[in-house]
Amino acid sequence: MKYSRSTALLLLPGFALFLALLVLPLANVLDESFRLFEPGRIGSAKDAAYTLFNYAEILTPSYLRYFAETFKFGVLSSLIALVVAFPIAYAVARQPSPILRKLAIGFLIGMMFLSTLVRVNALQLTFGPTGYGQLLSGLLNVSPNGRFYTELVVVFGLLHYLIPIAAITLLGTIQNLDPRLIDASQVLGASRLRSHLSITVPLCIPGLLSAFMICFTLCLSAFVVPMILGKGKVLFVSNLIYSRFSEIADYPSGSAVAITMLIVALITIYGITWMVSKRYGNLK
């Protein structure tokens, strides 16, 4: 009894903060999402009627395309980030020199402290009209102002911060992997590639899943990258929410989009975790 009371007391500040900073604002957003919006006003009126209109509006093909587009960029960028980050993390984890290993880890952590605005503007300068935009688009035989090139630069923007995060997440998993397993497999005649594909990768599935989830979640909530690098042609759901809250003051519609995104993202993340768990057994 004494134990549970002290545990409850210790958890109380955390619960209070959770309630005040997450649950109550979210409840507010949920309530607003069912309110009727009168065009020209700032948000809904205090006594605005309840309606399902804000949700019905989102369930049209044109808006579902924004959700699909956001998820497309999320999955694509997260997978590329994993493919690029895995060898980096492996090389850092297996680096025999402690000094070089510390420098590499320090560099990866340092990359995470770089402001998103700085990264994004640096990319815009590099791949925009004043940088190598003309050259790169010429090599790819596409227009620098075309949709393909714009989407490519948005993916670069996402990868810029996803790769260090994925590499750091994978570092711990790879470090915990016993290197003697690879040695044993190669002694038994497996090639390097086969050893990694049949031993390293399957044993790193939990780490890969964690890294994917972190990258995917960050992509879904990305706002500055599509806003600046997307040239107004690539819009994520977060950009739709922003324009409703900050430009049009249609809070009810913005809230409905936000709640829908939250539900869809949670279902997707739980779905992916469930599928991977089913395929690879209980993930620890």
Next chain:
Amino acid sequence: MTKFSRRNFIKTSFAGGAALAAAQLTAPFSSKARAAESLSVVEWGPPFIDHSKALAAEWGKASIDWTLHAGGAASILPKIKAAWPNPPYDVVDNWSPVFQSMIREDWAETVTLEDCPNLADVAKELIPKDANGNWKAVPRGSSGLFFTYVPDTCPIEIKSIEDLLNPKLKGQILWPNPTLGTNLQVVALAMARGGDQFNMEPGWQFLKELAKSGNIGRVSATTSDMITSLDTGETSVTFIDQGTFSAIKGVKATPLTKTNKDLKTFLFVSGWAILKSSKNKKLAFDFANYMISKEASERYGKDVGEVPVNTKAKQTLEYLHFSPEEIKEFVVVPDWDHLGKELDGWNKRWEQDIVQLL
């Protein structure tokens, strides 16, 4: 020389802590005192902020905390709403459609000649009013939104609005999203095809053709987007407001205000709204009054490139000076109240029908 000891350290820490606590306890009183002698003003980025800061320094009756607009003109509204009845601003620089929103929310304080004597030199039709005819803002400039292009980088000469569909303009058009300019760019398209602000369907059809043509290279969400894109040569044609137009320094852009009757110029008023919540209204009115004096207005025209509304001030912008015949042919004064109410629907139409085609 002072010797460092544990006792000294504790004594110093105690004294420092006490001083900090005293400062914290008296902070509300000192901030109130500060508030009484300072104004919080929301202003646009360059060239507006530079101009206003210079004039405010000459006015010199109070220190000013400047806040810059972030995003479109209406993006200040949610910030005021969130903090109402205690928003951290006294004076907000804005323009016709946003004044209408502020009037609808009953945020703008009524202005009289007694508050702002320099309003006597301003045409009364230009002063934003509520339904009862009360003056609700202090206008300082009248200006326009119009099409412009950069002859040096644009592949063709723009002679009419239909030229926007020319295949040679691939990726060359910088199109403002509906929240910039209250979607007047689509009103312009609608008017060119027989519609108007109340019948927008021809405009949306025109915009669909434009989006499918691949001529729209970038969609601007802020005025800085416009300046950067035109200055760097990324795009060469756009629909722009005079203030932003005057900030383009890297290239020579041509305003298309009197080129063709289908390339319309939409007139608006910009100026100051004094919030009802302000604790320093007298000071705020005095500030606004100074900013629309003859001398300040002339400088406004020179620095920002808008037409001052003070009739005593000289104005030099030939391309925004229209004869009565030219007004009939090229100029439109929109119904701002209507535009404000339609903007939500137009923004959704843009998201649903146009963005996917870009």
